[in-house]
Amino acid sequence: MTSEFEPVIGLEVHVELSTRTKAFCGCPATFGAPPNTQVCPVCLGLPGSLPVLNLKAVEYAIRAALALGCQVARVCKFDRKNYFYPDLPKSYQISQYDLPLATGGAVEFLTPGGRKRVGIRRLHLEEDTGKLLHEGVESGSLVDFNRCGVPLLEIVSEPELASPEDARLYLTALRSLIQFTGVSDCRMERGSLRCDANVSLRPRGSREWGALVEVKNMNSFRSVKAALEFEVSRQARVLSAGGRVARETRHWDEARGVTFPSRSKEEAHDYRYFPEPDLPPLRIEPEWVEEIRAGLPELPEARRRRLVSGLGLPEYNAWVLTSSPALARLFDETLRLYPDPREVSNWVMGDVLRVLNARRLELEESKLTAEGLAGMLRLIDRGLISGRAAKALLEALVVDGGEPARLVEELGLTQVSDPAALAGVVREVVAQNPSTVADYLSGKEKALTFLMGQVMKRTSGRANPEVAARLLRDAMAGEGRAGSGAGPDSGGEAGGR
Amino acid sequence: MEEGLWYLPAYVLAARVARREVSAAEVAEVHLRRLERLEPLLQAFITTTPEAALEAARRVDLALGRGDPVGPLAGVPAAVKDNLCTLGVRTTAGSRILERFVPPYESTATARLWRAGAVPLGKTNLDEFAMGSSTENSAFFPTRNPWDLGRVPGGSSGGSAAAVAAGLAAAALGSDTGGSVRQPAALCGVVGLKPTYGLVSRFGLIAFASSLDQVGVIARTVRDAALVLAAIAGHDPLDSTSAPVGPPDCESALDGEVEGLRLGVPREYWLEGLEEGVRRKVAEAIEVLASLGMKVEECSLPHTEYALPAYYILAPAEASSNLARYDGVRYGHRASGASDLNDMYCRSRREGFGAEVKRRVMLGTYALSSGYYDAYYLKAQKVRTLIRREFEQAFERFDVLATPTSPTTAFPLGERVADPLKMYLSDVLTVPVSLAGLPAVSVPCGLSGGLPVGLQLIAPPLAEARLLRAASAFEQATGHHRARPALDGGVDRR
Numbered sequence A: 001m002t003s004e005f006e007p008v009i010g011l012e013v014h015v016e017l018s019t020r021t022k023a024f025c026g027c028p029a030t031f032g033a034p035p036n037t038q039v040c041p042v043c044l045g046l047p048g049s050l051p052v053l054n055l056k057a058v059e060y061a062i063r064a065a066l067a068l069g070c071q072v073a074r075v076c077k078f079d080r081k082n083y084f085y086p087d088l089p090k091s092y093q094i095s096q097y098d099l100p101l102a103t104g105g106a107v108e109f110l111t112p113g114g115r116k117r118v119g120i121r122r123l124h125l126e127e128d129t130g131k132l133l134h135e136g137v138e139s140g141s142l143v144d145f146n147r148c149g150v151p152l153l154e155i156v157s158e159p160e161l162a163s164p165e166d167a168r169l170y171l172t173a174l175r176s177l178i179q180f181t182g183v184s185d186c187r188m189e190r191g192s193l194r195c196d197a198n199v200s201l202r203p204r205g206s207r208e209w210g211a212l213v214e215v216k217n218m219n220s221f222r223s224v225k226a227a228l229e230f231e232v233s234r235q236a237r238v239l240s241a242g243g244r245v246a247r248e249t250r251h252w253d254e255a256r257g258v259t260f261p262s263r264s265k266e267e268a269h270d271y272r273y274f275p276e277p278d279l280p281p282l283r284i285e286p287e288w289v290e291e292i293r294a295g296l297p298e299l300p301e302a303r304r305r306r307l308v309s310g311l312g313l314p315e316y317n318a319w320v321l322t323s324s325p326a327l328a329r330l331f332d333e334t335l336r337l338y339p340d341p342r343e344v345s346n347w348v349m350g351d352v353l354r355v356l357n358a359r360r361l362e363l364e365e366s367k368l369t370a371e372g373l374a375g376m377l378r379l380i381d382r383g384l385i386s387g388r389a390a391k392a393l394l395e396a397l398v399v400d401g402g403e404p405a406r407l408v409e410e411l412g413l414t415q416v417s418d419p420a421a422l423a424g425v426v427r428e429v430v431a432q433n434p435s436t437v438a439d440y441l442s443g444k445e446k447a448l449t450f451l452m453g454q455v456m457k458r459t460s461g462r463a464n465p466e467v468a469a470r471l472l473r474d475a476m477a478g479e480g481r482a483g484s485g486a487g488p489d490s491g492g493e494a495g496g497r
Numbered sequence B: 001m002e003e004g005l006w007y008l009p010a011y012v013l014a015a016r017v018a019r020r021e022v023s024a025a026e027v028a029e030v031h032l033r034r035l036e037r038l039e040p041l042l043q044a045f046i047t048t049t050p051e052a053a054l055e056a057a058r059r060v061d062l063a064l065g066r067g068d069p070v071g072p073l074a075g076v077p078a079a080v081k082d083n084l085c086t087l088g089v090r091t092t093a094g095s096r097i098l099e100r101f102v103p104p105y106e107s108t109a110t111a112r113l114w115r116a117g118a119v120p121l122g123k124t125n126l127d128e129f130a131m132g133s134s135t136e137n138s139a140f141f142p143t144r145n146p147w148d149l150g151r152v153p154g155g156s157s158g159g160s161a162a163a164v165a166a167g168l169a170a171a172a173l174g175s176d177t178g179g180s181v182r183q184p185a186a187l188c189g190v191v192g193l194k195p196t197y198g199l200v201s202r203f204g205l206i207a208f209a210s211s212l213d214q215v216g217v218i219a220r221t222v223r224d225a226a227l228v229l230a231a232i233a234g235h236d237p238l239d240s241t242s243a244p245v246g247p248p249d250c251e252s253a254l255d256g257e258v259e260g261l262r263l264g265v266p267r268e269y270w271l272e273g274l275e276e277g278v279r280r281k282v283a284e285a286i287e288v289l290a291s292l293g294m295k296v297e298e299c300s301l302p303h304t305e306y307a308l309p310a311y312y313i314l315a316p317a318e319a320s321s322n323l324a325r326y327d328g329v330r331y332g333h334r335a336s337g338a339s340d341l342n343d344m345y346c347r348s349r350r351e352g353f354g355a356e357v358k359r360r361v362m363l364g365t366y367a368l369s370s371g372y373y374d375a376y377y378l379k380a381q382k383v384r385t386l387i388r389r390e391f392e393q394a395f396e397r398f399d400v401l402a403t404p405t406s407p408t409t410a411f412p413l414g415e416r417v418a419d420p421l422k423m424y425l426s427d428v429l430t431v432p433v434s435l436a437g438l439p440a441v442s443v444p445c446g447l448s449g450g451l452p453v454g455l456q457l458i459a460p461p462l463a464e465a466r467l468l469r470a471a472s473a474f475e476q477a478t479g480h481h482r483a484r485p486a487l488d489g490g491v492d493r494r
């Protein structure tokens, strides 16, 4: 159904800057303090209080703007966005309207079809709102103003994203860029990265776009993709049935997996923007911008070039390994201790990410270190642990951390390579699985896999696979000589599972 | 003795206290007794703070007793307009919505006033959120003019002007957005100084129109105004629009020469509707200035007539946003029995705000609405730029400009309440200066029909020293500032 139509998507991303203090007052901007402990007359909007711009927030915003290749304005100004809501103490948000801090950058990302580039329309600085709390409240709501006034960066893309998957990839690349500059941790689950989308469709080949629908309340990378996929097919259904898509704001319902229209009152907003009279226009000296540019760390693109041309890694690997500074750092540091780029890359991109995803952990939150990962790789090399035990060890390194060799001891993961120690288990397995042994002897080489699994199960994965396989073959060869007599070369499908 | 104290200039009081000829406590007690006696007639104060006053006075006396240095205003009883936030002292802005609001912090201007040794008598009445020209828009009660209790003291700093004129306070702070210090000063026969926009910090001043609001001084002599200005002015990192300059040393400039100063008299300020008595007194004042050696010349500021309409777009626009924070959520009045959030907002604001505030919030909201922004707000900003440029050009030829402060003397209570447009016209001579952010002072220039008339002097940005020198020379030459209302009328005299 969607193939008759092509979607176009633009993302509006909000990033909380990790400055020590808020955008317009001296309150700490840190996350997680008890409600309303990081507030003052300014961020509570008490009568007579006035904002004072935090220049660190401007510096961070410029750093992000430069990383996105934006043009930083010589002069920008702040405006008031007026609306009533209990989490907005002044009933206006200090934002930037017609003269934003920066314009015109781009974000690149890798798709299966190659690199894509999506334009950044504008980037501006504003203040965050407080948070409404409903939990544990019998009637009404409570408001926590700790977050109120934390500096926010709004980054608006051009409407150039061609699919929900592209939107996800754009968002990943954007997050990586911002994280590399060090101005935000971009944690969606904490709300330090938030994303709204504009979606519209047109019939393929047509030049006319349909009505723009704004999608809000997408709280993870997964939900961005899911919400956009839902929305694209919803609009396609409406259009295919000959209907018209309404221009509206819709909210993503994660649990039900649908978007639904928000009450029309919310949309009727006229924000009555006008220049913030409490703050003079902000002049940004080019020298300052150049100073900030000179202080930028190595950005993902430069790093990817190093990984591809310097280390010979495939481009896809380079993109994955630069998807966050923490991952890039883990790769770099592990490589220094264990100089095999392919091997390190495979483990980082494979099992490390799998374990983190399964446990819904960010790398920074895990206990995994480069020393741990390199130590594990050396234990494998020395035959002290099996590949299967290594996966268990990695789990432990991520969750508890520690010294790999000692963890192997504690968890009983040491590989058993002594044939004498494995002989008994092998004998048992062969004796208890006569039909699989027969399959093997009739030429079904894959039957060995099943038997190996049995050996691993009985040794808690510690058996050295090479030794165990040799012992199994030897034992079954003995059986074969003793019993019937088909040769091992007669072929056929594997049996036994 | 008492009578001698309450009409003494602040600078004389401070000097006598410093020389220990009189104790600060005695000065405070005399003023508090007078306040107690006259306040029922004048109703100049929303809140009085006698304990704080006596405590501050005792601290001054103790310091003097120890031989410690004291501030330039040590022992001077001062009043503060109730839209300046005072730590731990209720600050209402003359509004029901803030009737019980006690700020957890002190405004920069008042903090500096107290640091200079001034003694806090209390918080003076004003038009709600400083919106008005008669103090009748106070949510609590109107203040009366000491010269005629049946008349208004002007506004919005009417309480401060009445308190100083009646000798309840030696000096007072007000705020001036479109004339709210100068016009009541003129109507009460005292000195009203509006400094250059940004010279005094707005931190802690409850905002009406942020790009126009400026803390000002009301006093009985120009020297007092200079002294208070020096105490409260100067850069404040808490106000981003505060000028990056130190406090001006106006006092030492007061005795300087005025001969040869070029005085411009813009003809557009001699309105049709100008009261005859006002016209005569201001014309006489300009002759006095000429006799002092100033070179007087008529000039033209052709865009003056657009100032009032532009002001009544811009000020309400900013006010509509500044007053949006009074939503009943965190502090201030919250209506009970609301059915939902929107209902709570509407009821709280309907019950908390008075008619004039509602009128301006609606005007301002309309002017900023999409589709009207360009025609109103943007156009008014352009007018503002033109007016500022026009003043700049005038100041290439002149050092000071002279105009009447108010088109009329004090008008009877209730006369203009029902006619907002007529009330707005009270500001017609003070608003252009506000739009241009210039310093201006109103000085008494005689009586008309027994009521004070004010002369407005205007100077270029940050030229307060020159402005006050001209005002002081005029004051010295005429002695109009020594005229007193007949409040004491024999009965209270001892």
Ligand SMILES: [Zn+2]
Binding pocket: A022, A025, A026, A027, A038, A039, A040, A041, A042, A043, A044, A149
């Ligand atoms: Zn704060």
